[in-house]
Amino acid sequence: MSRLTSRPEFSAQTLSVLAALCDQPSQWQHGYALARQTGLKSGTLYPILIRLADRGLVEACWQDEPAPGRPRRHLYRLTSAGLASATGALASAAERAAEQEAAARAGTGKPRARVRPRPAAPGTVAGMTS
Amino acid sequence: MSKLTQVMAAARRFAVWLLPAARRDWLAALWAEAEEVPPGLTRLAWRAGGVWVLARGALMPRRLVRVGLFAAASAGAAWVAWPQLGVGHVAEGRFNAIAPVLVLAVLPLLSRRFFGAASPGRIGGSLRVLCYAAILALLSAWTILMVFSSLLPVKPAYQRIFCNDRCTGVPGRSSGGATWQAEILIMLLILGYAGVTLFLTSRRSQVTRSTLAIGTATGLLFGVVMYAVDPLGLSKVATNPWLPGSTAGPLVALAWILLFGGPAAAAVLAGRRCRGPDGSRPPGHARIGQGVAAGVLANGTAAMAVTTLGTGTTMLMLKSPWLLHWLNHGRHLTGFATYRYELNTTNHTGAYVLMLMFFPVIGLITSYLAAVIANPAPLDARSPSPGLPMTSGE
Numbered sequence: 001m002s003r004l005t006s007r008p009e010f011s012a013q014t015l016s017v018l019a020a021l022c023d024q025p026s027q028w029q030h031g032y033a034l035a036r037q038t039g040l041k042s043g044t045l046y047p048i049l050i051r052l053a054d055r056g057l058v059e060a061c062w063q064d065e066p067a068p069g070r071p072r073r074h075l076y077r078l079t080s081a082g083l084a085s086a087t088g089a090l091a092s093a094a095e096r097a098a099e100q101e102a103a104a105r106a107g108t109g110k111p112r113a114r115v116r117p118r119p120a121a122p123g124t125v126a127g128m129t130s
Numbered sequence: 131m132s133k134l135t136q137v138m139a140a141a142r143r144f145a146v147w148l149l150p151a152a153r154r155d156w157l158a159a160l161w162a163e164a165e166e167v168p169p170g171l172t173r174l175a176w177r178a179g180g181v182w183v184l185a186r187g188a189l190m191p192r193r194l195v196r197v198g199l200f201a202a203a204s205a206g207a208a209w210v211a212w213p214q215l216g217v218g219h220v221a222e223g224r225f226n227a228i229a230p231v232l233v234l235a236v237l238p239l240l241s242r243r244f245f246g247a248a249s250p251g252r253i254g255g256s257l258r259v260l261c262y263a264a265i266l267a268l269l270s271a272w273t274i275l276m277v278f279s280s281l282l283p284v285k286p287a288y289q290r291i292f293c294n295d296r297c298t299g300v301p302g303r304s305s306g307g308a309t310w311q312a313e314i315l316i317m318l319l320i321l322g323y324a325g326v327t328l329f330l331t332s333r334r335s336q337v338t339r340s341t342l343a344i345g346t347a348t349g350l351l352f353g354v355v356m357y358a359v360d361p362l363g364l365s366k367v368a369t370n371p372w373l374p375g376s377t378a379g380p381l382v383a384l385a386w387i388l389l390f391g392g393p394a395a396a397a398v399l400a401g402r403r404c405r406g407p408d409g410s411r412p413p414g415h416a417r418i419g420q421g422v423a424a425g426v427l428a429n430g431t432a433a434m435a436v437t438t439l440g441t442g443t444t445m446l447m448l449k450s451p452w453l454l455h456w457l458n459h460g461r462h463l464t465g466f467a468t469y470r471y472e473l474n475t476t477n478h479t480g481a482y483v484l485m486l487m488f489f490p491v492i493g494l495i496t497s498y499l500a501a502v503i504a505n506p507a508p509l510d511a512r513s514p515s516p517g518l519p520m521t522s523g524e
Contacts, residue, residue: 031163032176042179046160047186050153060159073166074159 018086028075057082204231210270245332254331261327264438271445341400345424348396349431352388356436363478397421397497418501425497433489437482
């Protein structure tokens with residue numbers, strides 16, 4: 001029953017984007033860099049960014065000074081609300097993953113096949129930064 | 131830049147234009163970012179993702195559906211209105227087929243430029259769609275009726291009786307069609323109805339959703355009553371063949387009451403229902419404005435509804451003998467009587483134009499008077515003040 005009611009707020013792909021943005025929350029990031037970090041295609045990444053921006057979790061702006069001969073790039077970073085939301089969601093996702101692994105090891109439940117957020121750096125909780 | 135590249139860029143610009151304004155930046159961002167992606171398949175895949183985002187954002191939403199439906203309906207209306215071989219007034223006929231469709235296509239762009247985007251909510255968009263659908267249906271029906279009314283009968287006896295030596299041309303073919311005078315009148319009516327509808331449903335007009343709802347509902351009620359009285363054109367007597375005189379009387383009285391009382395009631399109600407953004411009661415001139423909008427909308431909607439339904443019924447009657455006999459139940463119609471009935475009915479539908487012209491004017495005057503009486507301005511508050519953004523009084 002609890003599985004029905006406690007549906008995660010974000011999809012695994014959205015969590016991976018949030019995790020990538022959480023890496024350096026104060027810095028603006030480019031779309032292509034995010035795509036490389038998350039492994040998402042542009043057709044998946046941008047709708048996620050649009051939804052996050054619509055919810056006020058991500059802010060976007062255009063680059064002030066583009067590189068010569070290049071068009072201006074769009075930049076993204078988490079808002080303060082986005083950072084709080086992402087931190088909570090990533091922590092919950094990590095907890096759920098740990099519970100499922102523990103359950104699988106104990107043989108009391110079948111581990112659900114699910115996509116995990118982007119692997120975090122060793123020694124850190126997925127995507128969380130100081 | 132090659133022609134193919136130019137065409138592709140133009141197609142992309144058009145597709146981006148189909149996106150909601152808030153999404154265009156995002157697609158531009160995705161496209162600009164492609165320059166940072168290594169050339170070759172990777173960049174191609176990146177751009178393919180952009181096309182996917184565009185398709186999801188632009189091809190699926192209502193906007194493209196609306197554009198597609200309008201294009202299909204316009205093409206259908208133009209096809210029906212295109213003059214056939216042997217029909218007179220070919221130039222006028224071609225103008226009748228093309229010009230209204232072009233006007234209808236350009237008006238929303240001009241409206242967006244001068245009046246802003248459509249007001250939020252479903253009722254504004256629905257009104258626009260209904261208005262356009264009615265005008266396109268009316269164009270086709272009008273053309274068919276105009277061609278029929280100038281058809282030269284095959285039988286010489288009919289020619290003598292119905293044409294009074296005025297008919298020329300080949301028997302069995304229409305000698306006429308639209309005239310320039312009729313075309314100009316039709317264009318003015320289209321401009322008026324589509325233009326006013328676009329304005330009333332735009333953000334800049336500040337007509338509230340409740341005003342639109344009140345005006346439309348009143349107009350539809352009036353339209354249904356008028357259609358029940360005169361479904362086959364406008365005449366001195368009710369043209370509904372199913373209504374005996376004793377039944378037509380109360381309905382005619384109700385129609386007269388709704389003609390003047392409908393916009394007045396709509397004006398008073400709309401003035402009472404409108405509220406400022408903070409829920410406060412807006413100043414008198416704003417309430418009067420809302421009332422007048424409701425009144426014009428009420429009588430305009432009624433006139434357009436009756437004209438479209440009545441002209442459509444008459445056109446279908448010409449095409450369907452079953453409908454003709456159903457409408458004239460219990461009457462034995464000879465060929466002569468049928469032709470005379472069809473001709474008279476077709477001529478009566480021309481009088482609907484009077485309703486299209488005068489009903490909104492009556493609505494304007496009546497609703498203004500009612501709104502002024504219902505919202506008397508205090509003597510010290512007659513100085514003009516800026517318009518107040520309104521919200522619907524829910």
